Amino acid sequence: MSQLNPHMLSGIRILDLTRALAGPTCTRLFAEMGADVIKVEAAPDGDRTRLVSKMRNERGLYFVQQNLNKRSVAIDFSKPGGLDLVRELVPHCDVVVENYKPGVMKGMGLAYEDLKKLREDIILCSISALGQSGPLSHKPGYDYIAQAYAGVTSMIGPRDESPYIPLLGLGDVGTGVHAAFAIAASLLYRARTGRGQFLDIALLDCYYHAHEVNVHQFTASAGAMKPTRSGRHLTYLCPAGVFRGTSGDIVLMGFMHHWADVCAAMGRPELVTAPGWATDAERMPHFEEVIALIESWLQSFPDVDSAIAAFDAHGVPCAPVLSIEQTVSHPHFIERGTIRTIHDPVAGEFQIPGMPIKTSDFPANNDYVAPLLGEHNDEVLGSLLGKSTADIDALRVAGVLISKPY
Amino acid sequence: MSQLNPHMLSGIRILDLTRALAGPTCTRLFAEMGADVIKVEAAPDGDRTRLVSKMRNERGLYFVQQNLNKRSVAIDFSKPGGLDLVRELVPHCDVVVENYKPGVMKGMGLAYEDLKKLREDIILCSISALGQSGPLSHKPGYDYIAQAYAGVTSMIGPRDESPYIPLLGLGDVGTGVHAAFAIAASLLYRARTGRGQFLDIALLDCYYHAHEVNVHQFTASAGAMKPTRSGRHLTYLCPAGVFRGTSGDIVLMGFMHHWADVCAAMGRPELVTAPGWATDAERMPHFEEVIALIESWLQSFPDVDSAIAAFDAHGVPCAPVLSIEQTVSHPHFIERGTIRTIHDPVAGEFQIPGMPIKTSDFPANNDYVAPLLGEHNDEVLGSLLGKSTADIDALRVAGVLISKPY
Numbered sequence: 071m072s073q074l075n076p077h078m079l080s081g082i083r084i085l086d087l088t089r090a091l092a093g094p095t096c097t098r099l100f101a102e103m104g105a106d107v108i109k110v111e112a113a114p115d116g117d118r119t120r121l122v123s124k125m126r127n128e129r130g131l132y133f134v135q136q137n138l139n140k141r142s143v144a145i146d147f148s149k150p151g152g153l154d155l156v157r158e159l160v161p162h163c164d165v166v167v168e169n170y171k172p173g174v175m176k177g178m179g180l181a182y183e184d185l186k187k188l189r190e191d192i193i194l195c196s197i198s199a200l201g202q203s204g205p206l207s208h209k210p211g212y213d214y215i216a217q218a219y220a221g222v223t224s225m226i227g228p229r230d231e232s233p234y235i236p237l238l239g240l241g242d243v244g245t246g247v248h249a250a251f252a253i254a255a256s257l258l259y260r261a262r263t264g265r266g267q268f269l270d271i272a273l274l275d276c277y278y279h280a281h282e283v284n285v286h287q288f289t290a291s292a293g294a295m296k297p298t299r300s301g302r303h304l305t306y307l308c309p310a311g312v313f314r315g316t317s318g319d320i321v322l323m324g325f326m327h328h329w330a331d332v333c334a335a336m337g338r339p340e341l342v343t344a345p346g347w348a349t350d351a352e353r354m355p356h357f358e359e360v361i362a363l364i365e366s367w368l369q370s371f372p373d374v375d376s377a378i379a380a381f382d383a384h385g386v387p388c389a390p391v392l393s394i395e396q397t398v399s400h401p402h403f404i405e406r407g408t409i410r411t412i413h414d415p416v417a418g419e420f421q422i423p424g425m426p427i428k429t430s431d432f433p434a435n436n437d438y439v440a441p442l443l444g445e446h447n448d449e450v451l452g453s454l455l456g457k458s459t460a461d462i463d464a465l466r467v468a469g470v471l472i473s474k475p476y
Numbered sequence: 477m478s479q480l481n482p483h484m485l486s487g488i489r490i491l492d493l494t495r496a497l498a499g500p501t502c503t504r505l506f507a508e509m510g511a512d513v514i515k516v517e518a519a520p521d522g523d524r525t526r527l528v529s530k531m532r533n534e535r536g537l538y539f540v541q542q543n544l545n546k547r548s549v550a551i552d553f554s555k556p557g558g559l560d561l562v563r564e565l566v567p568h569c570d571v572v573v574e575n576y577k578p579g580v581m582k583g584m585g586l587a588y589e590d591l592k593k594l595r596e597d598i599i600l601c602s603i604s605a606l607g608q609s610g611p612l613s614h615k616p617g618y619d620y621i622a623q624a625y626a627g628v629t630s631m632i633g634p635r636d637e638s639p640y641i642p643l644l645g646l647g648d649v650g651t652g653v654h655a656a657f658a659i660a661a662s663l664l665y666r667a668r669t670g671r672g673q674f675l676d677i678a679l680l681d682c683y684y685h686a687h688e689v690n691v692h693q694f695t696a697s698a699g700a701m702k703p704t705r706s707g708r709h710l711t712y713l714c715p716a717g718v719f720r721g722t723s724g725d726i727v728l729m730g731f732m733h734h735w736a737d738v739c740a741a742m743g744r745p746e747l748v749t750a751p752g753w754a755t756d757a758e759r760m761p762h763f764e765e766v767i768a769l770i771e772s773w774l775q776s777f778p779d780v781d782s783a784i785a786a787f788d789a790h791g792v793p794c795a796p797v798l799s800i801e802q803t804v805s806h807p808h809f810i811e812r813g814t815i816r817t818i819h820d821p822v823a824g825e826f827q828i829p830g831m832p833i834k835t836s837d838f839p840a841n842n843d844y845v846a847p848l849l850g851e852h853n854d855e856v857l858g859s860l861l862g863k864s865t866a867d868i869d870a871l872r873v874a875g876v877l878i879s880k881p882y
Binding site: 293301431 | 484485487488497505509528529531532537538540541542588606607609610611612613615616617618620621622623624625626627628629630631632633634638639640641642643644645646648649650653654656657658660661662663664665667668671673674675676677678680681682684685686687688689690691692693694695696697699702703704705706707708710711716717718720725726727729734788791792793794795796797798799800801802803804806807808809811812814815823826827828829830832833834835836837
């Protein structure tokens with residue numbers, strides 16, 4: 071229990087049957103805010119992400135990042151009594167979170183109806199790629215599968231070529247946060263009514279949620295407007311997009327009331343009111359010319375930083391396209407804790423993204439560690455289930471409980 | 477109050493000082509789950525997104541989508557007594573949410589310390605692009621500004637060219653969900669301790685949160701690994717990415733244990749064990765050849781759907797890259813409520829993304845409408861603040877309260 075600290079969600083206990091990314095992100099948010107998250111991992115290796123980013127001493131850094139401050143109980147589900155241990159834990163937990171392929175929980179006797187018999191007010195949150203219902207729900211899923219179905223991939227890249235995919239876990243992480251909100255709302259509801267809940271959270275739905283304008287534009291125009299990818303610039307405001315600078319790229323949002331500031335920065339005040347330049351509607355038809363003008367001016371600077379400084383001096387919304395390398399040592403990231411250092415007992419020090427929830431009562435980035443496989447077998451089975459040392463030893467000898475030193 | 481229905485978060489009241497996308501997404505999630513969300517809008521036009529997607533009868537569909545089931549009170553902050561009305565509402569609300577540029581709330585006398593004097597246990601959630609602290613916090617921000625700083629933009633596009641930006645609100649919407657979770661956690665904390673909270677939620681932090689592997693790869697390798705964009709395919713697994721099919725694109729995740737299924741689908745069982753083809757590590761060095769093999773096979777199908785069916789028959793994780801147009805009528809989207817129809821009193825029927833939180837106790841997609849500007853002036857000031865009809869009329873005549881029929 072030494073990893074638990076007082077925080078906003080202290081006192082809540084979660085049975086965490088998740089692996090990979092979306093599910094572990096959801097439960098990690100709770101763990102970082104003080105909930106007791108018991109991660110039950112399956113033999114032989116536990117969460118398979120323990121095998122990813124094994125950069126130091128056999129420790130999977132991917133797993134570490136997504137599983138801070140959780141406790142690990144490792145069980146061979148195929149052994150007699152293995153799944154019984156999971157069922158025994160349910161009455162002690164407020165919430166069960168899982169991200170198996172739809173149907174697997176039922177096959178293990180852990181469907182919502184089964185769990186309700188173990189604890190009437192249980193909250194079960196099931197996270198999946200395409201959802202628990204609908205004709206596609208049976209399909210195997212990953213982040214990019216849901217992204218493609220959700221029409222998100224279709225909105226990234228040049229108009230007349232195949233699309234590109236973002237090389238990070240936007241969908242999985244975002245879905246984990248949706249699930250965390252859904253669970254917190256369910257806990258508030260339970261406190262008021264005593265009722266539990268089943269939550270069906272899909273990457274597809276969460277990705278689709280991000281279409282703030284595309285879906286209503288298409289449907290309300292009866293198909294006259296067909297939103298699609300169109301390159302590096304917005305299609306309804308100008309200038310707005312990615313601009314080539316010297317030795318790097320710059321994102322500029324210079325539309326509407328910002329245009330005057332862009333013109334001031336460029337020393338072209340006459341363009342604020344010049345015919346063909348004054349409004350977004352006037353600029354859009356010849357946006358290539360607008361882009362060329364700005365990019366030509368950007369080339370007059372020795373580097374991206376000096377161009378950004380010139381825009382900043384006039385209050386123009388702009389940003390350098392930072393590489394990962396540039397973010398990790400950036401003063402803003404360090405001061406805000408947008409990046410943080412992990413002190414892992416096996417892998418040593420390295421850095422990961424900071425906890426994105428910053429609160430006034432608690433520090434965001436605590437010195438959390440992630441559990442070794444099965445590290446808390448004895449602690450959890452002893453304290454929660456009242457198993458004796460002899461009972462636990464027998465389960466270990468029978469291979470029901472497993473553990474590893476990383 | 478007719479829009480309020482019993483739901484998970486009934487009984488919670490939110491003072492909503494947000495506009496545009498990230499803030500309204502946060503408060504809309506609460507409104508859709510039954511909280512009483514009082515959106516205070518500033519003269520002359522209220523939330524400026526009321527001017528976006530004005531496709532029918534002067535109604536801004538963008539605003540409708542992000543503000544379902546809220547109540548609108550419209551105030552001219554510049555008039556005497558305008559901000560006093562906002563302050564009078566604070567004691568009646570559990571939570572205040574705002575996404576002004578950092579410093580603006582303080583300038584209006586609505587900083588956290590000011591709000592605490594009005595209600596000791598108030599929860600204030602401030603949403604911004606780059607955060608309330610740090611050297612960049614003063615910069616004007618939009619989704620793509622935070623995305624560029626967060627190293628996200630740098631991970632999208634071809635390796636040797638400028639990056640692309642996704643044309644949807646991934647960062648704003650995702651940040652709104654982070655904020656919703658933070659608020660719900662704060663409400664659970666308040667219920668246990670009686671304490672309020674100040675929450676500082678930044679798009680920058682939420683975007684950076686999505687780097688599930690990039691940051692630790694760079695830092696733990698001491699810079700030997702420099703994650704960057706690399707086109708349409710993953711750099712550590714193969715095959716995994718966007719593949720050209722006949723008249724469309726296909727996302728295929730055919731790595732690790734899925735490779736055997738890919739080979740079976742293609743009728744090339746010998747490649748499961750052939751030297752140079754058996755493992756991801758063997759395939760990566762000649763990934764262009766692997767991609768060409770698969771794309772060549774895909775060209776043997778008349779269209780994307782038939783190729784997907786062939787992969788599906790072998791359990792291969794795959795998806796068509798659906799356009800927005802293809803999503804809105806897709807049977808899976810309709811059955812799950814991933815898409816839903818809005819019946820707007822001004823604009824009529826159109827479709828938007830469904831509520832992404834699906835729960836067992838309540839329907840996800842209720843027949844919600846968004847408020848007209850100032851629609852609930854009288855109702856809110858009368859019932860909550862005890863203003864008389866004469867008081868309210870005087871405020872209207874003085875131009876402190878405003879309203880519009882759309």
